[in-house]
Every structure is written in structure tokens, then in C-alpha cells.
Amino acid sequence: MNDDTQVPARLARVTKRYGAITALHGIDVELAAGETLALLGPNGAGKTTAIRTLLGIVAPDEGTATLFGRSPRVAKNRARVGAMLQVAGVPATLTVAEHVRLFATYYPHPLPLAETLEIAGLRGLEKRLYGELSGGQKQRVAFALAICGDPDALILDEPTSALDVEARLALWSQIRAYVARGRSVLLTTHDLAEADALADRIVVLLAGRIVAEGTAAELKARARGATSFGLAGATPLESAFLTLTKGS
């Protein structure tokens, strides 16, 4: 077993309940150093709960969540991680640069402002108020806030779900550029193509349980071995996904 402090993010036998609803049933997820991992699943599968548990926003009822071997419930233990959540509101009356500069102070070794703006594709927009930005530009600010601390790992909850095709492709290339710096990325998506395009490894989550895990190629191969569920017009990965989720 690896030294735990080398593992950017880990959920170990995590169960999370909200009243009568069990959102996660004892799941194990591990993001390895340098890896891009996609948590794939339909809406309500527990992806957001998994992310919020990893980031310390909620505490697991059973099991443990760790970032680099430490509890995410302690603020300073989140200093090596940048996050993007699925939320609507960033205060509208601060400029792009003011937002990024403020967030950068939370981290011990932040990127220079210009570099963050460059990576996130926000050059020339730094003096604009957040409230005046387009949807795609707003998402780029969220990405900028995630990377401004030069974190070793990024945790992104449905980073592209609200974007149009062009903005989505742009964010993909920004995520890839970040991975190329030797960093780890954990992202959730309900989009198979996105998981295939970005991730080294895919974990399929359904109703709070992990139903499949592997590379995109492995998942396709496994689905071919199982009872065929191929739909006319579905891509191999889509049929794989359908087979895997149907079988559970």
C-alpha cells in the first residue's frame, strides 16, 4: 500500500446518509498521483455527495475521506487541492482579478495572477466585474479559483455541464494543460464522451454504489463480455455504460 500522504484524494468505505436516503453505500475511490479520474454516473448517483465529502463540506457517516492522507474537515489540509463546485453564485460586484487575488491568499504558494489568468483564458477580462461576464467566462473564473493556489490536485464537480460545445472544449484543453504539469484531477460527469476524452480511469457510480471501474477500453471490453445490451446508434462506450448500470 502506498504511503497515504502520497494519495491526493481517497474515500475509504464511505457511507453518507441524508435522513432516510443513503447517498453513498460504503464506496472506495482513490485518486492516484498524476492521474485523471472520472466519476461517471447519472444525476442522483451520489457524485456530488462524493465530492462534497472529499472536500470536507459534509462528514461521512461511516468510513473516512482524506486529502493527501489528512482530514479535509480541517481548512489547512485543503491547501494542496483546488475545487470547482456546481454552484450558481459568485459575488457579482468584484472584478475577475479581485476574486482571483483574494482566493490566492488562501494558499501558501499561489500562482502569479497573470499566470492564473493565462491558464484559465481570462487575459483581458481581469478588470471586468463578475456580474458582467458570460456563462462561459464565469465558468472560467471558477476554474481560475480552483487553480490559483497552484494545487497538486484538482477536484471538479461537473465542470462543463452548463457549457456550450465551444466553451466545453476550451475547458477540456485547460484541464489537460493542468494535467500536463504533473497534477492529479478528479472530475465528475454524466457525459461519457467527457470521461473518455479526459480520464485515464473511470469509476461508474450508480445509486450510491460503484458498479464498474477501469479504463474506457476496459469498460467497453467488459460490456462486450456481459449480456449484450447494444443499442442501435449508441457508441461502444454508451452501450458499455448501459450494460454495466443495467446489470447491477
Add this chain to the structure above:
Amino acid sequence: MIANITMTETRAELTKLVRLPAYVLPTIAFPLGFYAFFGLAMGGSQRIGATTAAAYMLATFGAFGVVGCALFGFAVSVAVERGQGWLLVKRASPMPQAAYFVAKLLTTMLFAAVVVLLLCGLASEFGGVRLAPAAWLELIAALVFGSIPFAALGLAIGFVAGPNSAPAIVNLVYLPLSFVSGLWIPIEGLPPAIAHIAPFLPTYHLGQLALGTIGPGHGSAVTHVLILVLWTIAGVAAAAYGMKRDEGRTYG
């Protein structure tokens, strides 16, 4: 590090509010306008007990002003940032949680200080209010620090109310409370039924604490401070409860 973050956070909070006319105009213009009208134009040198209306209402409209800064500053901004998920983004970051609340408190107290100093300027320039230097300081300190319990109550409203209902709830609390506590019309001039309710309200105690620094207050300063501390604790406890409740909400 934490002090550094809190300072930057405070500057950002201040920038955010200064660019928000919906906050700046009412919190500054209302107390100044009301004081100019009731305290200076109507009251003037008329006496209330041992002092002039201009001095008396400097204390009470000062209390009215700082309560507004605190309630609107906290309740509305927290409700909006919580409702839209911005608070979650902050909580997922390495920002120490205290920095967020301390920054909002410092911002509120700074706005409160601006309102109080402007009122003092009006009072001394146009109301003929003359106080000993120590009394000026005591009055200003009582009012600025007196915003703290109302920041706590605003925080509680912010964690209970939705982003759209928060401003309405604040108005529903703020205006009647101020009136019943004698912040608009001296408590001596209110019907006895209302004057009997007043001691149950935090606004009454802040008003009397401020009046005590220039003479005509009822009750002891220690009692007022203790009661305001209890209200602060109640507000923080209610906010903590609301925060805990948010954590139990279902996510997809």
C-alpha cells in the same frame, strides 16, 4: 497567515458592499435623513429630560443606524451567498472559516463607524451638541461595538432565510423593533403599553446604553451590555444551528 487572509477578505467584503448602492444608500442615508428631520429640524434645542432633542436623538438614531448596517450587512449578504452556494465554494477552499465571518463583522463595524461619525458631525455642526471628549468617545464606542449583537442576529437570519426573503424579513424586524424601542420617538413619549414591551428587545438596550453615555439613559450600562451579550450568544447559536441544518441537506 490568518490575519493576512482576514485583512484581504475584509477589503474584498468592503469593496463588494461599496459597489452595492442597495446597501450603501439606505444604511447611510436613512439614519442621517431621519436625524436631520426629527433630531435637528423638528426637535432642535427642545429639551428631553436633562438634554436637548439633538443630543438625545444623536444617541437613538445612532443606534438605529448601526442596527441597520449590521442587520442588512449580515442577513442579506449571508442569505444570498449561502443560497447561491458561494459559501460552499469558500468552505471547499483552505480559507479558515473564521476569516469569512470576521471580515463581515469588521466591514459592518466600519460602516457603522462611518454612519456614527457622520451623525456626530451633523449633531455638533447643526444641533449645537457639545459633549466632553470622553463622552464623545464613549458614545461612539457604545454604538460601533453595539453593532455586534445585531451582526449576530443578522447572521442567524442569513442562515434561516432564503436569499429573496432575507431583505423583507430584515425590514419586518428592523423597523418595528426600532420604533417600539424608542429609537425614533423617545421612549418617554410612547404609549405605556409599548414602553413596557421595549425592555424585552435588544434595540432598546442599545439605545439606552448609548443614551447613558450622554446622560439621560434608563438602567445601568452593565445590565444593557449583559443583555446584549446574551442576544449575541442567541444569534450565534441560531446561526450555528442553521449552518448544521444546511449540512444535512440532500445533494445529488
